[in-house]
Amino acid sequence: MGMPLGAKSKSIDISNSVIEKCEKKLAKWKSQYLSKGGRLTLINSVLxxxxxxxxxxxxxxPGVIKRLDRIRRNFLWQGNKEKKSFHLVKWEEVMTSKENGGLGIKNLKLQSKALSMKWL
Known part of the structure; x- marks a missing residue:
């Protein structure tokens, strides 16, 4: 499933492989002109x-979660633009559920904590 064989669980190589995969996906999508709704769909379904x-x-x-959040945040607001653009809404509000007025993007920190709880 794309996981490095024999890697230690705290190895930075594992985390870097996920970041590299996200950046490869984004490189393909940035060449296309996508609306904010299209970018949101790609973030929710793939990233x-x-x-x-x-x-x-x-x-x-936690540092990897911050990098992944930065990648997702910049893709949502900038799209295929190279120059910086303003982020229109706080990232915490974007990550709230659609029922509560957010965009429904997953909070990776909470998801990581929830998935690690299954090992207890």
Whole structure:
């Protein structure tokens, strides 16, 4: 399933492989002109799914979660633009559920904690 064989659970290589996969996916999508709704759909369907499998097996370091959040946040607001753009809403509000006025993007920190609880 794309996990490095023989890697230690705290190895940075495991985390870097997930970040690299996300960046490869984004490189393909950035060449297309997508609306914010299209980018939101890609974030929810693909960029949230890639780290989920890894988080179900290994604890994910907080620094990696921050990098993944930055990748998702920048893709949502900037799209294929190279220059910086303003983030229109706080990321914490974007990650709230649609029923509560957010965009329904998963909170990776909470998801990682929930998936690590299954090992207790």
């Amino acid at each position: 949230d799914a890639l780290p989920t499998y890894m988080m179900s097996l290994f604890p994910i370091p």
